[in-house]
Amino acid sequence: MKSKMVLIVDDNDLNRKLFENLIGQRFLFESAKNGLEAVELAEVSTFDLILMDIQMPKMDGFTAMKVIRQGRNLSCPIFAVTAFAEESDRNHFLEQGFDEFITKPIRPKEFLSLVQQYLNGNPKNSTPASEITGEISATLDENVLNHLLKYSSKSVIKKIFDEFLNECAETEALIDLHYPDGLSSELIIKIHEIKGNSGTLGAMKIYNSATKAEDYGKKENFTLFGEELKNLRNEIGEFRKFLNQATIFDL
Secondary structure, three states: OOOOEEEEEOOOHHHHHHHHHHHHOOOEEEEEOOHHHHHHHHHHOOOOEEEEEOOOOOOOHHHHHHHHOOOOOOOOOEEEEEOOOOHHHHHHHHHHOOOEEEEOOOOHHHHHHHHHHHHOOOHHHOOOOOOOOOOOOOOOOHHHHHHHHHHOOHHHHHHHHHHHHHHHHHHHHHHHHHOOOOOOHHHHHHHHHHHHHHHHHOOHHHHHHHHHHHHHHHOOOHHHHHHHHHHHHHHHHHHHHHHHHOOOOOO
């Protein structure tokens, strides 16, 4: 019987659904779409662990964590879960008051192992989530897909992939809207978002292209940025075609 309660805080629908399905296999959970909702839930409920996204509307993860620390969940472990930082930023997050730091993309096995260790009261042996090691030339990394299917049903994972395709469509629309007129922070943020989600889902060609596009955009290398945006659109189209033709989600 499930006894531990986890609070999942993430404004991205895809990330939240993925965490809900992974956590829900072993633990009870509640979800919040931003830091303010998280604070409100933490005022009336006691949690055994909190997964806190950092960049969110209404209240960011840093602020929410500090407010929650002043209430009934004072000693509850809080994980910072973010796509907007590197593993080298770990010490900064821990110094701010988080108990653990996880970078997106995540890998289900390592992620659940880390959560389980904290809920067992044995965080000393915890290790950071693993880096992306999938085959970079794969349209869809089968090893990543198999790990996802190990913890969720085909129908659930298909819904998550459908949500990812919606994010890809939003990215394509932003590319049409903002480029080649100039760089847009909104576009860079969206590219960063699908980079993390494509890595988590094993869409390695999209992940590779989004990683390059983000890097070129941050460096304001307009020529390479524009070329990589074309490649990113192509990889999104190929991935969409691949999923439409694949039988992996046939029930």
